[in-house]
Amino acid sequence: MSEALTGSPVNPDAAVSVRGLRKVFGKFAAVDGIDFDVRRGEVFGFLGPNGSGKTTTIRMLTSSITPTSGTISVLGEDAVKHPDRAKLRLGYMSQKFSLFEDLTVDENLRFYGGVYDLTAEQFAERRAYVLRMAGLEGRESELTRNLSVGWRQRLALGTATLHSPEIVFLDEPTSGVDPTARRRFWDLLYDLASNGVTLFVTTHYMDEAANCSRLAFMYRGRIIADGPPREIRESLLTERILDVSTGDADRSLTWLESADGVHEAYLSGASVHAVVEAGLSPETLTARLVAAGFADARVVPVDPTLEDVFVNLVSQQRGA
Numbered sequence: 001m002s003e004a005l006t007g008s009p010v011n012p013d014a015a016v017s018v019r020g021l022r023k024v025f026g027k028f029a030a031v032d033g034i035d036f037d038v039r040r041g042e043v044f045g046f047l048g049p050n051g052s053g054k055t056t057t058i059r060m061l062t063s064s065i066t067p068t069s070g071t072i073s074v075l076g077e078d079a080v081k082h083p084d085r086a087k088l089r090l091g092y093m094s095q096k097f098s099l100f101e102d103l104t105v106d107e108n109l110r111f112y113g114g115v116y117d118l119t120a121e122q123f124a125e126r127r128a129y130v131l132r133m134a135g136l137e138g139r140e141s142e143l144t145r146n147l148s149v150g151w152r153q154r155l156a157l158g159t160a161t162l163h164s165p166e167i168v169f170l171d172e173p174t175s176g177v178d179p180t181a182r183r184r185f186w187d188l189l190y191d192l193a194s195n196g197v198t199l200f201v202t203t204h205y206m207d208e209a210a211n212c213s214r215l216a217f218m219y220r221g222r223i224i225a226d227g228p229p230r231e232i233r234e235s236l237l238t239e240r241i242l243d244v245s246t247g248d249a250d251r252s253l254t255w256l257e258s259a260d261g262v263h264e265a266y267l268s269g270a271s272v273h274a275v276v277e278a279g280l281s282p283e284t285l286t287a288r289l290v291a292a293g294f295a296d297a298r299v300v301p302v303d304p305t306l307e308d309v310f311v312n313l314v315s316q317q318r319g320a
Ligand SMILES: Nc1ncnc2c1ncn2[C@@H]1O[C@H](COP(=O)(O)OP(=O)(O)OP(=O)(O)O)[C@@H](O)[C@H]1O
Pocket: 025, 030, 048, 049, 050, 051, 052, 053, 054, 055, 056, 057, 095
């Protein structure tokens, strides 16, 4: 866990190594002292609710903004003292759209070829590779604004990797993309990872989080959990989760929120997940739901998902 790193020096062999990193806007600490390492070749998932400080962190790691305090090593370079050194070796797909809508696919690629200072030969080779990778061959002269969101994200990934970076930072690369396109996007990410590229990805999708080799979970500017997804799932939530389906999820949620023995209740797909005290059996809860008017109530114990773990981590922090 991150506490072990606090106070230790940055690790220059890591792809990213961060110590005591803070960013204060006015009086508000958007990032409030975080420590973590990302190993080379890792697919690192950076999670957390809206406003928890993910984008602010990525902007510091990519030297887009300067930290208020703390140390950052990216690919062995000191990103605070020498912001330009790592910049040409990293790719950044920002949360806000990084493509020019009024330019064609080809013109966007050319623009980034210029940004990364590629020679004509390098550009021709990388352009062909990116068009093939993104599945955009034959669509070079289409206006970017006419591409669907899924295609744009692939083009954005293409422009972020045009210069063959060793690490790519992706800030919610698949938000607003349908499940099929998301899966195809992740196939591209795996291709990059299998070529040794380190990936630093933020996402709100828990299925994507489960695809990562390691996760860090941000909450209010701090990292409140980190580790491989499996370890996080198994070690951090020891309470019992019951899946409650009644045919009226909203009404049963309201009921469960004030029910005895229920610590936490939240929607999970079409049913409600209830975190309950050890003594409350599924049978007892079913009987109480039936008595409360939920005639079709069905209650089954489930293994906690990553989502369960994070919902509970957040509620523990709120209560703390
Ligand atoms: N330039 C800025 N000036 C003032 N406050 C800022 C600035 N940039 C970010 N913040 C604030 O810092 C906090 C963290 O924002 P950030 O964008 O890093 O969150 P996030 O985790 O990326 O959220 P999301 O999941 O919504 O993208 C928010 O409260 C935000 O309003």
